[in-house]
């Protein structure tokens with residue numbers, strides 16, 4: 001089956017077909033590096049990671065561009081407070097962002113352009129818009145005249161007549177002809193970073209940055225543009241106005257937006273004290289792989305309620321699969337195939353892929369996997385799983401992990417934590433007189449080179465040298 005994605009532009013689920021050759025070109029609005037990313041931001045970036053991995057899984061080539069917004073009002077204000085240049089200020093947060101991505105196993109985009117290094121392409125875009133009659137200047141700033149673009153409002157499905165200007169219009173933008181117009185190039189201000197341009201010294205507006213850099217790296221029309229739902233209006237609407245105004249071509253085919261994350265039922269905010277960064281969570285001993293699972297396991301168009309219970313359940317879900325893998329690995333060579341198990345594996349794979357194909361339904365995809373785990377666990381107990389079944393199951397799990405990247409499928413040396421947990425489980429099994437399971441665990445550990453010594457006060461272990 002083909003991969004189908006909900007498109008905010010058409011309000012329909014549509015098949016993803018590359019515009020050119022066999023490659024999907026995807027742009028994601030990246031972070032504004034004025035502070036650490038919060039887990040809401042990371043939900044959106046993680047969703048994009050799942051999307052890119054699944055696009056590759058479907059056999060497409062892919063190139064992703066994610067911008068780094070490193071010039072912006074908050075950045076300028078905070079850098080000034082600290083008495084450093086914006087470059088120096090943003091360096092720290094850009095680096096922290098990349099570390100966060102790595103911690104959550106989010107693959108970095110192929111191209112991560114910084115806004116400050118692309119001022120020339122932004123200036124070119126404003127020049128094109130100016131030639132086309134889309135702009136006007138007031139007090140040294142250049143604005144986009146939205147009345148000039150007939151399709152304005154098509155993404156957010158707002159009637160231009162109904163659009164109310166944001167209540168947060170900058171006071172220095174009072175001179176706009178129409179309050180709905182937006183700034184392309186901001187006039188210089190004393191003490192702020194500025195660049196020379198044909199429209200006077202100043203700096204680019206935020207919307208301009210994404211239009212200019214996406215088209216530079218992906219072409220004037222490309223396949224996917226994504227971000228959180230808060231970006232639909234005005235950011236993405238303005239990007240369309242800029243790009244299509246300048247080129248006269250459709251800018252993006254699929255607009256894909258992730259719903260927001262809330263914390264324990266409430267909107268995240270600094271004043272409620274529930275504003276969480278990844279660092280905050282790691283300080284509280286949160287397991288980053290469990291967080292990855294939690295963020296990935298809710299369908300991206302549903303609001304995600306982050307709770308500590310949810311995090312604990314995610315941890316348990318991962319453990320369940322990891323334990324399952326260890327058990328499946330215990331099936332020896334030469335055990336005859338069980339046809340029924342083979343069929344179950346084929347059907348689990350199909351259900352997994354069908355769910356992912358239909359607008360990346362991660363929760364249904366994982367449900368198919370857990371059903372298989374449940375079924376096969378029963379058969380493992382009664383020794384009804386063959387060697388080729390073992391390989392089929394491990395193959396499927398490896399494929400699932402290409403996308404979710406949370407399970408331990410490879411034959412790894414057991415970590416100390418894992419060993420300690422298996423020893424606890426063995427003790428519990430023996431306590432419950434389940435000697436079969438107790439011996440199984442001992443054998444499994446032995447195979448992994450772990451030697452056990454039962455002593456009066458518990459079990460000690462060491463690695464075979």
Ligand code: AMP
Nearest residue numbers: 031032040041043044227228229260261
């Ligand atoms: P920013 O760094 O503020 O530009 O945001 C980076 C990304 O995070 C954008 O795609 C936003 O739409 C997204 N985002 C912001 N707040 C949340 C939230 N609470 N939940 C999910 N995504 C969010």
Ligand code: ZN
Nearest residue numbers: 029030210235
């Ligand atoms: Zn953007």
